[in-house]
Amino acid sequence: MKIGELAKRSGLSAHTIRYYERIGLLPYADRDGSSQRDYDAAILTWIAFLRRLKATGMPIREMLLYAELRSRGAATEPERRVLLEQHRNRVGEHIADLQANLLVLDAKISGYAGAEKGTDHNDTGAPNDGRQPAGKRAARTR
Amino acid sequence: MKIGELAKRSGLSAHTIRYYERIGLLPYADRDGSSQRDYDAAILTWIAFLRRLKATGMPIREMLLYAELRSRGAATEPERRVLLEQHRNRVGEHIADLQANLLVLDAKISGYAGAEKGTDHNDTGAPNDGRQPAGKRAARTR
DNA sequence: CTACGGGTTCGAGTACACTCTCAGTCAAGC
């Protein structure tokens, strides 16, 4: 399979695949006669796993570490397990955090809720926090 | 309250506070005699809210939009509610996503689980996906 | 033969959200 095909099947762009290979996240791919990358379908499993790590917020640095351990064979499995466990715990905390914030957001939305036309009957966190007009807006968010 | 104090109390750095003011996320602060920012404690509520939006992954662009609506008064409440609801839904999806990925991670960790010394008895998703040595590492992750 | 639709490398550019440096001002304390 060539890079375009892999791009389609993996959901990464060809650009990104080359980039991942460059930094070592993907193994250096075999090249065919005209030095074009030729992939085995097995790589899809690894990419899918990388995507999962990424989706859960693992920085590339850590993925690289994992990839390197993996390339060093079965002896590194305990280390890999530790890495994944730490990551899992961080993700768990992050989820808890999001859920807590979501609750507050929901409370605030409820504050706006009945107010189809600005009734603004508030009690606790009130949608209208902070106040004070925002004053001069300063252009450049960059 | 001066900027240093606000920084301590809000958890933002003074740099970040000035930056937020520059881009319009924080209202233009009143200056004292020597043109130093002088804050009212009320701003803390707004900052706390911003931090919540940020913690849930809202881009600054959208926070700016919200801030602008808020500065335009009660008439924009329906719009603000819509904005928050959309955001809440995105966050909900994101959480669901994370949880799904977490399950897969856990499954993979279980694969490593018994293997305190590389027993590697696998069945389904197997921790050892993909295989193939990672080949030449190419330095620059930048 | 020539256009085309891929592929190749390398380096530069982008987006986001800060974060820091610089050169200078200012009030309070010794």
Added chain:
DNA sequence: GCTTGACTGAGAGTGTACTCGAACCCGTAG
């Protein structure tokens, strides 16, 4: 009077993860 520490605005720099452009090569269909 002078040091100290906090403040000022403007702009440059940082880290992360891509994303794109330029210039080129290569095999096949018309």
